[in-house]
Amino acid sequence: MSSKKIALVTGANKGIGFETVRQLAAKGITVLLGARDEKRGAEAAAKLRGEGLDVEFLQLDVNDTASQDSAAKVIADKYGKLDILINNAGVAQDFRISASQATLDQWRTTFETNVFSLVSLTQKLLPLVKKSDAGRIVNLTSILGSLTMHSDPKSPIALASSSGTAYNASKAAVNMFTVNLANELKGTSVKVNAAHPGWVKTDxxxxxxxxEVADGAKTSVILATLPDDGPTGGYFFLHDKLPW
Ligand SMILES: NC(=O)c1ccc[n+]([C@@H]2O[C@H](COP(=O)([O-])OP(=O)(O)OC[C@H]3O[C@@H](n4cnc5c(N)ncnc54)[C@H](OP(=O)(O)O)[C@@H]3O)[C@@H](O)[C@H]2O)c1
Structure with a gap:
């Protein structure tokens, strides 16, 4: 088993995921840069290796069971454990489409990536995370997943509160998975938290x-490197707790 910390970030060929890989690797962690596209993933990993960072490309289409299985096998065979899993890959299909207009197809494709794939990948990798002496699972959510804030007309997201419902609901589901899994794992060395990255300049x-994306990666990095007495089952932007 590797003595160095091993992290996997999904959807990391660009955006917040790419920057999260960079910041974790800068802390001396070996980071697997997960991406569905071979070429873009390999190029992204090579760029960070060019900065002197310990980063490897791992082909992973989170929506593809065979790809999940082979990624899990690579990690098991090569490292024997996974210290940090960052479920970062995500899609938005219905921003600016009102609640009454988003199609079921948009709901289904949003939930496929943001929820079902996140749940199945986490379940698949959990045995490897349990082999770490300080396992950390970070689920990328959004402030848009907060029911409390959507129902408060004075909240900063009130203006966005009648559209993007499939995306918003997918992040509320991620929040529920986060808190339930964290409760299941209480008393173990694994912590599970939900990260709102802020509103970040990405695609x-x-x-x-x-x-900027450098600030957008900070919450994931904080939660991925929590000390043993850090929180579990929380919903955070940086160090601030958000209302569910
Ligand atoms: N940006 C924001 O303001 C903001 C705010 C709140 C929450 N978030 C959340 O933060 C996370 C990252 O967002 P971002 O802004 O960095 O988005 P982004 O720039 O659109 O990047 C999304 C990443 O997810 C990947 N991805 C999508 N489907 C995938 C799949 N099936 N398998 C593997 N990778 C897949 C994309 O890969 P491809 O390049 O191959 O498409 C890309 O690398 C998301 O979960 C998002 O919901 C973002």
Whole structure:
């Protein structure tokens, strides 16, 4: 079993995932950069290796069971454990489409990636995370998954609160999985938390987002490297707890 810490970040060929790989590797962690596309994933990993970082490309289409299985086998065979799993891959299909108009197809494709694949990959990798002496699972959620904030007309997301319902609901489901899995694993060395990265300038967040990607990766990195007395089953932006 590797003595160095091993992390996997899904959907890491660009955006917040790519930057999360960079920041974790800069802490001396061996990071597997998960990406569904061979070429873009290998290029992204090579770029970070060029910065002197210990980063390897791992082919992983989170929606493909065979790809999940082979990624799990690579990690088991090569490292024998997984210290950090960051479920970062995500899609948004219905931003700016109202609750009454989003199609079932948009709901299904959103839930496929953001929820079902996240659950199945986590279940598959959990035995490897349990082999770590300080396992950390970080699920990328959003402030848009907060029922409390959607139902408060004074909340900062009130204006976005009648659209993007499939995306918002998918992140609320991620929040529920996070808190239930964390409760199941209480008393073990594995912590499970949900990370809101902020509104970040990426292909998903858009140009008008206030945060640069370097800041957008910070919450994931904080939760991935929590000390033993850190929280589990929480919903965070940086160190701040968000209302469910
Ligand atoms: N940006 C924001 O303001 C913001 C705010 C709140 C939450 N988030 C969350 O943060 C996470 C990262 O978002 P981002 O802004 O960095 O988005 P992004 O730039 O659109 O990147 C999304 C990443 O997910 C990957 N992905 C999508 N489907 C995949 C699949 N089936 N298998 C493997 N990878 C897949 C994409 O790969 P391809 O390049 O191959 O498509 C890409 O690498 C998401 O979960 C998002 O919901 C973002």
């Amino acid at each position: 998903m967040g858009g140009e008008e987002a206030p945060l």
